Amino acid sequence: xxxxxxxxxxDEQKRDWAARLGNxxxxxxxxxxxxxxxxxxxxxxxxxxxxxxxxxMLPHAERMxxxxxxxxxxxxxxxxxxxxxxxxxxxxxxxxxxxxxxxHTMMYVLALARGLPDYFDAQRNRRWDKQAQRHPTxxxxxxxxxxxxxxxxxxxxxxxxxxxxxxxLGTDARWEWDVPMVEKHAPEELDALLPEADFxxxxxxxxxxxxxxxxxxxxxxxxxxxxxxxxGRGMTTRLADLVEALQAGEIAGCGLDVFDxxxxxxxxxxxxxxxxxxxxxxxxxxxxxxEERRFQVLRDNLRRLIRGEPLLNVVDKEMWY
Numbered sequence: 404x405x406x407x408x409x410x411x412x413x414d415e416q417k418r419d420w421a422a423r424l425g426n427x428x429x430x431x432x433x434x435x436x437x438x439x440x441x442x443x444x445x446x447x448x449x450x451x452x453x454x455x456x457x458x459x460m461l462p463h464a465e466r467m468x469x470x471x472x473x474x475x476x477x478x479x480x481x482x483x484x485x486x487x488x489x490x491x492x493x494x495x496x497x498x499x500x501x502x503x504x505x506x507h508t509m510m511y512v513l514a515l516a517r518g519l520p521d522y523f524d525a526q527r528n529r530r531w532d533k534q535a536q537r538h539p540t541x542x543x544x545x546x547x548x549x550x551x552x553x554x555x556x557x558x559x560x561x562x563x564x565x566x567x568x569x570x571x572l573g574t575d576a577r578w579e580w581d582v583p584m585v586e587k588h589a590p591e592e593l594d595a596l597l598p599e600a601d602f603x604x605x606x607x608x609x610x611x612x613x614x615x616x617x618x619x620x621x622x623x624x625x626x627x628x629x630x631x632x633x634x635g636r637g638m639t640t641r642l643a644d645l646v647e648a649l650q651a652g653e654i655a656g657c658g659l660d661v662f663d664x665x666x667x668x669x670x671x672x673x674x675x676x677x678x679x680x681x682x683x684x685x686x687x688x689x690x691x692x693x694e695e696r697r698f699q700v701l702r703d704n705l706r707r708l709i710r711g712e713p714l715l716n717v718v719d720k721e722m723w724y
Contacts, residue, residue: 404430404431404432404691405430405431405432405450405451405705405708405709406431406432406433406448406449406450406451406466406608407424407431407432407433407434407436407449407450407452407453407705408433408436408445408446408449408451408452408453409421409433409434409435409436409453409454410436410442410444410452410453410454410455410456411436411438411439411441411442411454412595413435413436413499413573414478416694417435417445417453418435420434420673420698420701421430421435423698423702424702426677427702428702428705428706428709429588429646430709431705431709434449435566436481438571439457439460442460443460446460446463446464446467447464447465447466448466449464449466450466450467450468450469450708451467451468451469451470451705451708452464452469452471452607453471453473453701454465454471454472454473455470455481456470456471456486456602456693457478458483458485458486458492461486461489461491463484464491467609468490468491468492468691468708469491469492469493469494469704469708469714470486470492470493470494471493471494471495471700471701471704472493472494472495472496472718473697474495474496475495475496475497475498475499475500475608475631476495476497476608476609476635476636476723476724477495477723479609479638479723481723482720482723483525486720486722487721492714492717492718493705493717493718493720494700494714494715494716494717494718495716495718495724496696496697496700496716497554497555497691497698497716497724498502498555498565498677498696498700499696499700500555500556500557500686500687500690500693501558501559502558502559503551503686503687503690503693504559504606504634504686504687505556505559505560505562505563506532506563507660507682507686507687508556508560508563508604508632508634508658508686509560509563509564510658510660511632511634511658511680512543512548512572512602512604512630513539513681514601514715515542515632515655515656515678515680516540516541516542516543516546517540518536518537518538518540518601518678519520520656520678520679520680521536521537521538521677521678522535522536524677533535533634535627537675537677538542538628538655538656538678541601541602541628542631543564543567543568543569543661544567544568544569545572546569546570546572546601546602547569547570547572547599547600547601547602548564548569548571548572548601548602548603548604549572549573549574549596549597549600549602549603549604550564550571550572550573550574550604550606551573551574551593551603551604551605551607551610552574552605552606552607552635553575553578553580553581553582553585553587553606554576554577554580554606555580556606556634556635557573557580557604557606558580558582558585560604560606561573561582561585562582562584563585565584566572566605569602571584571585571586572585572586572588572596572599572600573585573586573587573588573592573657574588574589574590574593574596575587575609576589576590585678587614588650593621593622594621594624597621597624597643598624598625598626599630600625600626600629601626601628601630601634602629602630603625603629603630603631603632604634605617605631605632605635605640606634606635606679607635607636607639607640608635608636608716608723608724609635609637609638609639609723610722610724611637611722611723612722613636613639614638614639615638615640615687616639616640617631617633617637617639617640617641617645618641618644619647619648622644622645622648622653622654623648623653625653625654626654626655627652627653627654627655628655629654629655630654630655630656630657630658631645631654631656631657631658632657632658632659633657633658633660633661634660634661634689635661635688636661637661637662637663637664637665637684638660638663638720640652640659640663640672641663642662642663642664642673645673646672646673646676649676649678649679650672650676655678656677656678656679656680657678657679657680658679658680658681658682659673659679659680659681659682660682660683660684660685660686661684662684665683665684666683667681667683677692700715700716703715704716
C-alpha cells in the first residue's frame with residue numbers, strides 16, 4: 404500500500420485534500436504530520452510526498468519515489484544538488500494556469516497595441532486629448548509576436564494571438580504541444596528572430612540557462628517599436644537593462660507581471676516610465692478554479708503511481724522544469 408505524506412506546514416486545504424484522496428483512491432495511506440519532527444519520524448516509510456523535502460530530511464526518505472511539487476515553477480532553492488542527484492522523481496503543476504496567464508498576457512498586448520497607457524495618463528489628468536497616444540497603434544492582423552517558451556502557457560497565448568490574426572513565432576527546447584499556428588524555432592535562433600517581432604512574450608521558467616537571459620544586447624536587437632512582455636519568471640530579466648533600453652528608446656514599452664525583486668521597490672524607475680504596464684505578480688490572483696486543478700494533478704499522479712502508469716509533468720531536475 405503506497406504511503407503519501409502531506410508535508411508540513413499544514414492548512415485546512417491540505418487536510419481537506421487528504422480526506423478527499425482517502426475517499427477517492429483505494430489502497431492509499433495518507434499521513435498529515437503537523438510538524439517537521441513528526442514528519443521526520445514517519446518519513447522512512449513514505450513513498451510519495453506533497454510539498455518540499457529539505458536537504459536534512461532527504462536522507463531519511465529511504466522509500467520515496469515521488470515528490471509532487473505544489474507549484475508549476477518552484478523557487479530555485481527547491482532543486483538542491485542532493486535532490487537532483489537522487490532517484491526521487493519530481494513532478495510539478497505545469498498546465499493549471501494556462502488560460503488565466505494567457506488572458507493576462509493578451510491584456511498587455513491589446514493595451515500596448517492601442518496606446519492605452521497614454522490615454523490613462525490623460526484620463527488621470529482629466530485631459531480630453533485625442534493626440535495623447537505617443538506611440539503608433541499596432542494592427543494585430545499585421546503584427547508578429549515571438550513567444551519565448553511555447554509550453555502550456557505559451558501554446559494558449561499562441562492560440563489567442565492567432566485568433567487575432569497575428570503571425571506567431573515561437574522558440575522552445577521541448578515542443579511538447581501541438582501548435583500548428585506557430586512557426587517553430589530552436590532557442591538558439593532567438594537573437595535572429597527578435598528584429599521580426601512587434602511583441603516579445605516571455606513565458607520561460609527560471610532555470611540555470613534562463614537566468615538573466617534578457618539583457619541590454621537582446622533589447623537592442625528588438626524593433627524600436629516593439630514591446631517586451633514577461634509573465635514567466637522575474638529572474639529571467641535584468642530589470643536595470645530593461646530600464647536603460649526603455650529610457651534610450653530602444654524598445655517602445657513593456658508589460659510585466661514578474662520582477663527580479665518582489666515587491667518592486669517604491670523608488671524603482673519602472674514605476675514612472677511611460678508606456679509601461681506593471682502588475683504585482685497577480686495573473687492568477689483570484690482564479691477560483693486553480694486550486695481544484697492543483698488537486699486533480701496530485702490525485703491523477705497518485706492514481707497513475709498506484710497503477711504503474713506514466714506520471715504527469717515529470718521534471719528534469721537539472722533544468723528545474
